[in-house]
Amino acid sequence: MAGVPVRFGRVVGAAGLAVIVLLPLNGAAAEPQPTIAQARAKLEKLNDLAGKVVDRYNLANERWKKIRKDYGRLNKDYKQQQKTVDLLRDDLVRLAISTYQFGGMSSGRLVTSDDPRSVLSGMALFDYMAADRAESLRTFETANQALKYKYGKAKEALAEAGKARDTLAEEKAKAERMVAQQTRLLRRLGQFRAGDPNSPGIAYTGPASGNARVVLQFAYKQIGKPYQWGATGPNSYDCSGFSQAAWRQAGVELPRTTYEQWSWGANRRVPLDLSQLQPGDLLFSKGLGHMGIYAGDGKMVHAPQTGDVVKVVDLDDYWWGRLAGAVRP
Structure with missing residues (x-):
């Protein structure tokens, strides 16, 4: 682990096999602790490196949040479109039932009917219903295609979000390792400052306007x-x-x-x-x-x-x- 002095020794057995032995960390076998100057130099390098890693983490996090937001919007559109499709499906069912109950029209019915005008009126209504049904079918098909497109987009967005999360996890792990090293060094130097989350700060008295x-x-x-x-x-x-x-x-x-x-x-x-x-x-x-x-x-x-x-x-x-x-x- 970085920042921990370790020394290895090699012992060769009678059969000529090498065995790695970890010597104690305290006493004469331990390497000397770094000087204040060395610790500060290492801390400065860690600060700079951790800053860049943290920024990459933040960038990945912002990208993930944006993708998640886009997915949420697409999912909302998907649900709304589904409602539209369901309504169209209900309308088609009602049209089919009405057509069945009204019955088909024929020239024979027109000739034998005691009231040809009513039959003609019914035929006109049937034609209107048929045309309306055809239009509803076209609308349904268009809505269904739009639904499939939006669903596909939502799946793509979800896949992107998964990739972003993977990147986020990797960057987060790197950042956490950096932070752990920084913390150990600072505590060793007696310079770790926890801070006060409720600090009232101080008044600004500078030249800004x-x-x-x-x-x-x-x-x-x-x-x-x-x-x-x-x-x-x-x-x-x-x-x-x-x-x-x-x-x-x-x-x-x-x-x-x-x-x-x-x-x-x-x-x-x-x-x-x-x-x-x-x-x-x-x-x-x-x-x-x-x-x-x-x-x-x-x-x-x-x-x-x-x-x-x-x-x-x-x-x-x-x-x-x-x-x-x-x-x-």
Whole structure:
């Protein structure tokens, strides 16, 4: 298991067969614990990798939810169409019964009838019923074809949903393994922060105005709440879920994932320069494994990674070295 020091020894028996023996993890046989610097370096790599895996998970999840929604709509159409077909079938049954009860018309009946006019009237009614029945049959056939088409589409959507779930399960398992490694490292370093899901946050006093101020007032009230991969609030967030929730307060609906938000902002990019950034701008890391919101005065508010909380950081050399670009919603 990653992060656990292990040493193997090889013992050769008299017959020349090699046996692998696991030595004890404590005492002189155990490998030395990583230094703080080594643990931090490993944690940083895990954070970046986990961020990308989590974003792929979120993307798969959004795709699955969309497919599920489409399937639900198609299934609803299917049921509605079935009602139409059932009604047409009832009408056809009634027409058949009426025709049977009325009886067939013939020229003999017209000649022998004491009231030819009534017979002619009946024949006209019969012709009308026959024509109406034919039209009903055509309508029934059309409805039935439409029903089969919609049912086929529903089955296709269901199959796609199954594939999406499989992808989702794989990405989720990867993300969970990453999170477990991060948690172990953070606890070993004594830096695991559980956060407070009910944190009241702090007041925003920066330079933002208009929609950006609404966004940052909301964002600052989330400070202290835990990071949780796949979370979109209100008690915990991941990085893109945090920016999405914040901008929603200003009536702007961002896509769910970091990759999608970066693509969405293709025509909204702004220079990565403190003199040109404005409060509320979205900041993206290289590789798109992470993102945050520019808060003005050289600061960023974000949901960092597992074992940490929503917080404000200075855009120092470390963060500038990690950033790839900015988008203005």
